[in-house]
Amino acid sequence: MNFGNIGFTEILILLLVFVLFFGARRIPEIGASIGKGIREFKNSLRDGGETDEARPVAPPQPGASVPGGDGEPKRLNH
Numbered sequence: 001m002n003f004g005n006i007g008f009t010e011i012l013i014l015l016l017v018f019v020l021f022f023g024a025r026r027i028p029e030i031g032a033s034i035g036k037g038i039r040e041f042k043n044s045l046r047d048g049g050e051t052d053e054a055r056p057v058a059p060p061q062p063g064a065s066v067p068g069g070d071g072e073p074k075r076l077n078h
Contacts, residue, residue, distance in 0.1 A: 022030060 019027065
């Protein structure tokens with residue numbers, strides 16, 4: 001399949017099928033929802049670079065109580 005030679009007639013036919021399938025009133029709604037989805041995806045890519053693993057964790061303060069901190073490592077009972 002070679003999609004490099006799509007002409008005006010083919011685009012017009014696809015647009016007509018699209019209008020008949022979805023209706024003329026729904027096309028702006030579909031376009032808006034696609035645009036919103038693309039914007040949210042771009043924002044998640046931009047803001048999603050920082051994960052919980054990348055955030056620095058402050059070391060415990062000396063003398064601070066640690067849950068279960070009796071000095072012994074926690075052992076799992078099998």
